[in-house]
Amino acid sequence: MFRILNKEVLAPSVIRLEIEVPDIERKAKAGQFVILRIDESGERIPLTISGFNEERGSISLVFQEVGKTTRQLASLSSEDCIADIVGPLGRPSEIENFGTVACVAGGVGAAVILPVAQALKKAGNKIITILGARNKELLILEDELCSISDEFFVTTDDGSKGHCGVCTDVLNELIAGGQGINRVVAIGPAIMMKFVCKTTEPHKIKTVVSLNSIMVDGTGMCGSCRVTVGGETKFCCVDGPEFDGHLVDFDELMNRQKIYLEEENLALKSYETRDVKRTECRCKAQKEEGER
Ligand SMILES: Cc1cc2nc3c(=O)[nH]c(=O)nc-3n(C[C@H](O)[C@H](O)[C@H](O)COP(=O)(O)OP(=O)(O)OC[C@H]3O[C@@H](n4cnc5c(N)ncnc54)[C@H](O)[C@@H]3O)c2cc1C
Ligand code: FES
Structure with a gap:
């Protein structure tokens, strides 16, 4: 207990x-x-x-x-x-000094990204955080994330706080402005991670995502958490939950998330x-x- x-x-x-x-x-x-x-x-x-x-x-x-x-x-x-x-x-997150890391968090993904962003900051990275939610009431951990960020942006779908729109709008602007982002960590709903990856792929910025597939045992035995990454079947619980987002089949992930609806x-x-x-x-x- x-x-x-x-x-x-x-x-x-x-x-x-x-x-x-x-x-x-x-x-x-x-x-x-x-x-x-x-x-x-x-x-x-x-x-x-x-x-x-x-x-x-x-x-x-x-x-x-x-x-x-x-x-x-x-x-x-x-x-x-x-x-x-x-x-x-x-597997723990890969933590080292990559240079400038953009941490993009959507909804409750803010809670998942927080310890990763803290560890990356401790390793000497410059941290740019983009925190997104549907409206300002749903924004969480703003103070904690802001305190470890060198640059901090908020986006809300309805414009009730920060930039009105989605977090990829800000990410796009930063990339276009020549921010020199070395790595992106994106955690949130699968659809948001998919679009962050679509944003960074043409610029060849390594993008790490944390996948929330259906899990049962969590030890690689049942196969319920399988995802396709780079054309290969991976078990999210033991091979992940973090993967190279440019290789993830997000459409399959989203379909599998609905199988027990x-x-x-x-x-x-x-x-x-x-x-x-x-x-x-x-x-x-x-x-x-x-x-x-
Ligand atoms: C590695 C990992 C880390 C996660 N971390 C968080 C977190 O920090 N905070 C958070 O709010 N959520 C997190 N989730 C999602 C969380 O596990 C689900 O929201 C939860 O299982 C829903 O259970 P439920 O009975 O309340 O809802 P249900 O009605 O049973 O399910 C609602 C939705 O949650 C997902 N889900 C349901 N059962 C599971 C399961 N056994 N495994 C994974 N997803 C499931 C499905 O997409 C489902 O449609 C994580 C998922 C994974 C795989
Ligand atoms: S949860 Fe069973 S293999 Fe991953």
Whole structure:
């Protein structure tokens, strides 16, 4: 059982949980993820490690409520527990001094890019961050990302903050202005990563993306996370989650992300119509029972 030390609402339906899990905190590196199961009957879901706290032996996970398990996770509070957390999984991000790196984050991708941008900054890179969201309410981790960026841009689809439009508009302008970008890291919805790659490909700027394919075991056994990269089948959980974006078949990824849509909708419907909506934390209940 792993205790939640802190819970924070970053934006509507976007939550940050700090979880005490010292064994994972000690080993984890930027770019890696965990797979968690809320309780014994729960589904396993992958979430990227967004922050580390050595003193408290904790990691932070930031997630968006999109379906049954993320909604159930959002119903937990500080001091509640999570049954299983496996990790760190996946290959860490490639961190070295590349020169100037543009970090392009869309929506909750900001949480995934944050530890990568921090590590790249520490390695001596100049960091240009472009943070995009549909509207200003959905922008997350602005202060954290801004504080480690040499240049920082915000874009919103509706123009409620920063540049009105999408993050590729700003990236295009920077490239056209001769910014001398040596590498791009793009993390967000698959469609956004696809268009960032289309923007950088003609300029031959190496572009790294983090893929969120459907995962089950997270250890290379089940094949559910397979993606096509450079014409070869790769397993996102063990070969990734980061890949050279110019080689990724994004259309296949987006199609595969939808294969369980019917089951996911059914699971959410049945969760929402349960009598008791809030997930009871068993270890907390046991502790209270012992105190009585
Ligand atoms: C390596 C990796 C890291 C991720 N990191 C984050 C993160 O830091 N923050 C965040 O908000 N989300 C992250 N995701 C996506 C997250 O795992 C899904 O949003 C979550 O599993 C949805 O579960 P659900 O039951 O709430 O929704 P569901 O209704 O079950 O699914 C909603 C959508 O989420 C995706 N999804 C569902 N099940 C899985 C699964 N087992 N594996 C992967 N995707 C799934 C599918 O596209 C699906 O259509 C990551 C995914 C991967 C592969
Ligand atoms: S999640 Fe099973 S092989 Fe990657």
